[in-house]
Amino acid sequence: MVLLHVGIDDTDSKEGMCTTYVGAVAIRRLKEMGFKIKGYPKLIRLNPNWKMKTRGNCAVAFTLSVKKEQIPRVKETVLKTVAELAELHVDTTNPGVVFYQGSQIPVEMKDFSKKVVQDIVTIEEAEDLARRIGAEIHKFKLGRGIIGALAAIGNTLEGDWTYEFIAYRTPENRGTPRRIDRASVEEMDKKTYPRTFDNLDPSTGEIRITPHTPCPVLYGIRGETARVVKMASRMVRAMEPIEQTIVYKTNQGTDEHLRKVKIDEAKPNWSVIVEGVVSKPPRTIPGGHVIFSLRDETGEIDCAAYEPTRQFREKIKKLIVGDRLRVCGGIKEKPELPLTINLEKVEVLELAPLLKRENPRCPSCGRRMKSEGKNKGYSCKVCKERAPADSARVVTLVRDISLGKFEVPPRARRHLAKPLVRELGEDI
Ligand SMILES: [Zn+2]
Numbered sequence: 001m002v003l004l005h006v007g008i009d010d011t012d013s014k015e016g017m018c019t020t021y022v023g024a025v026a027i028r029r030l031k032e033m034g035f036k037i038k039g040y041p042k043l044i045r046l047n048p049n050w051k052m053k054t055r056g057n058c059a060v061a062f063t064l065s066v067k068k069e070q071i072p073r074v075k076e077t078v079l080k081t082v083a084e085l086a087e088l089h090v091d092t093t094n095p096g097v098v099f100y101q102g103s104q105i106p107v108e109m110k111d112f113s114k115k116v117v118q119d120i121v122t123i124e125e126a127e128d129l130a131r132r133i134g135a136e137i138h139k140f141k142l143g144r145g146i147i148g149a150l151a152a153i154g155n156t157l158e159g160d161w162t163y164e165f166i167a168y169r170t171p172e173n174r175g176t177p178r179r180i181d182r183a184s185v186e187e188m189d190k191k192t193y194p195r196t197f198d199n200l201d202p203s204t205g206e207i208r209i210t211p212h213t214p215c216p217v218l219y220g221i222r223g224e225t226a227r228v229v230k231m232a233s234r235m236v237r238a239m240e241p242i243e244q245t246i247v248y249k250t251n252q253g254t255d256e257h258l259r260k261v262k263i264d265e266a267k268p269n270w271s272v273i274v275e276g277v278v279s280k281p282p283r284t285i286p287g288g289h290v291i292f293s294l295r296d297e298t299g300e301i302d303c304a305a306y307e308p309t310r311q312f313r314e315k316i317k318k319l320i321v322g323d324r325l326r327v328c329g330g331i332k333e334k335p336e337l338p339l340t341i342n343l344e345k346v347e348v349l350e351l352a353p354l355l356k357r358e359n360p361r362c363p364s365c366g367r368r369m370k371s372e373g374k375n376k377g378y379s380c381k382v383c384k385e386r387a388p389a390d391s392a393r394v395v396t397l398v399r400d401i402s403l404g405k406f407e408v409p410p411r412a413r414r415h416l417a418k419p420l421v422r423e424l425g426e427d428i
Contacts, residue, residue, distance in 0.1 A: 001065050003038065005105075006078055007098040009046075009059035009148025011086035016175070017093075018215040021168055023060035024246040026081040030064065030074060038063040040226060043164060043248035044152040045415045046116050048257060049269045049330040058415070059148030060248070061155075075099055079138060088140060096145025097138040098130065100153050106133050113154030117256050117416070120269050121147050160254040160418075163247055165229035167218045167236075170243045175214045181237035185209060188221075188235035194421040196223035196232045197253065198410040203311055208410050209236070218242060222252060224422075255418040258328055264298035268333035271416075272341065274301065275349070278323045282316055290316050291340070294325065302340040303327055309343075309408040316343070318401040322352025330414070344417045347405045353396050360391040 011022045020043055027037055041062035048057060066074060079097060087093040100109075112129050115121055126147045130137045135153075137146045169178070185207050189199040198208050199221065209219040218238060223229040226247050233245065257271040266272050279300055280293035288307035293300050305313040319325070325348055329341040359368050362380035369378035369387055378387040407413070407420045 002068055002071075002101055003103050004064045004066050004071055004074060005061060005098075005100040005102070005153045006064070006074070007059060007061040007096075007100070007149030007151075007153040008078070008082060008145070009096050009152065010093060010145030011082060011095045012215065013087040013090035013093045014213070015087065015090060016214045016216075017085060017087045018217055019058055019060055020166055020246070020248065021216045022082055022085045023062065023248075024166070024168065024244060025085060026078050027062060027246065028244060029077050029081060033073070033077065035064050035066060035070070035074065038065050040163070040247055040249035042152055042155065042157065043250040043252070044113070044117070044148070044155045045250070045252055045257075046148050046151060047118065047120065047269065047271075048414050048416060049271060049332055050120060051333060057148075059145070059152035061149070061152035071099075071101070075136075082140065086140060094142035094144040095140040096126075096143045096147065096149045097140075098135050098146055098149040098153060099138075100133070100135040105154055105156050109133055109135075109150065109154035110156060111154075113151040114256075116147055116151035117155070117251070118259055118270065121151075123147060126150050155251060157249055157251060160256070161249055161251060162222055162224060162253045162422075163226045163229045164220050164222050164250050164252060165233045165245065165247050166220045167233065167238065167245045168216045168243045169218045170241045171216075173240050174216055178210045178218055179239035180207075180210060180219060181239060182207060184235060184237040188232050191235065192223065192228055192232045194425065195225070195228040196221055197419050197421055198222055198413065199232075201409050201411045203409050204411065206411060216243075222250075252415045253418050253422055254416065255328070257330070257414070257416040262298040263294070263296045263301045266301060266331060266339055266341075268331050268339065271328070271330040271344075271414075273326065273328050274341065275326045276301075276324070278319050278321050278325065278352075281321055282319055284317070288313075292316065292319060294327065294341075302338050303329070303343055304340050305343050305408075306412070309412045312343070312406065312408045312412070315401060315406055316346070318399070319348075320352055320354060320399075323348060324350035324352075328417075343408070344414060345405060345407045345420070348401065348403050351399050351401070351403065354399055355394050356397050358393050358395050360387045360393070363387075 260273040276294040276296040279295035282292040305316040328345040329343040364383040
């Protein structure tokens with residue numbers, strides 16, 4: 001018996017399909033043929049900042065334990081499934097399939113996978129890697145999907161991982177509004193959160209397990225273990241037929257996309273963790289986005305909280321110059337604009353004192369005295385009392401924000417971003 005790893009990517013488009021579904025169908029067909037899948041199939045989210053990305057930028061991989069002579073049948077089934085289901089008529093859909101045989105995932109494949117999650121990789125780099133390690137690549141059209149397909153095989157999910165249970169719709173229902181019982185989702189959330197997460201948006205009550213795209217997914221439940229997402233799925237009442245289901249092991253909700261950098265090292269297309277001090281106060285720009293600047297010893301960078309982040313944005317507005325922060329977020333490539341971190345999470349490490357100058361009180365009537373002009377002292381308009389220029393006091397006001405971490409709401413969260421509830425438990 002040998003281990004055969006299969007990777008698939010870039011089969012979907014904005015109009016439909018989903019690479020997780022292509023993977024699920026291929027796996028179902030292989031199981032029906034009597035093949036065994038080793039462990040859980042993987043759903044790997046790739047760099048969320050890349051402009052060439054497909055909708056959710058995810059790739060899938062799975063491993064079979066097979067006899068050598070069965071390998072051609074496996075390959076044929078997978079390739080046929082991709083050719084049949086991928087959105088090949090869409091320009092930007094360029095599927096790739098990779099087969100890799102071996103009991104170990106080579107270190108350079110793991111490194112490549114990390115680069116695909118955190119950075120930009122070219123199709124030439126993917127082809128070079130495949131040649132060096134002896135992986136078999138299949139390109140449909142431009143075949144850009146071989147990048148994600150290799151990355152999905154190479155991501156061995158060793159540090160942190162989560163699971164997602166996905167239920168798929170029958171073909172006749174795809175593209176129509178999804179029908180699931182809202183109360184059952186609320187009940188499921190009550191019983192399984194935070195072992196499952198992002199089921200509901202706490203601020204709007206919006207159900208987050210159903211996507212808003214024409215893809216075949218009816219709903220997906222994310223959680224800490226395969227057991228809890230399966231258990232949660234049994235609590236959700238679907239009011240339409242379910243074609244099939246699958247559980248993926250995934251890098252969703254793990255922060256795998258983030259890398260800690262100094263400000264002058266930050267590059268477009270990266271997602272970064274940066275520590276610094278607020279150097280320009282938050283300001284609201286047209287569209288309702290809030291921007292402030294952060295400085296460390298190497299430079300300055302803009303940080304943005306976009307309108308859909310709502311209450312997160314309101315908290316950002318309370319920051320002042322001098323506050324020390326650790327921020328996380330992605331940097332999109334926008335040549336006409338300064339580098340901007342699209343904030344995902346913020347930790348307030350130190351609050352600067354908020355100072356206010358207070359005029360002296362009148363010794364006779366107790367009213368606040370008025371300034372007579374710069375360095376001219378103060379006077380009471382009623383009693384005509386006077387006070388010298390140095391009699392004003394500077395007082396420290398109470399800040400309306402505290403130390404600690406806060407994050408964008410689920411509706412604005414990246415698939416890869418680790419929800420605070422996974423870091424801190426329910427104490428958030
Ligand atoms: Zn007075």
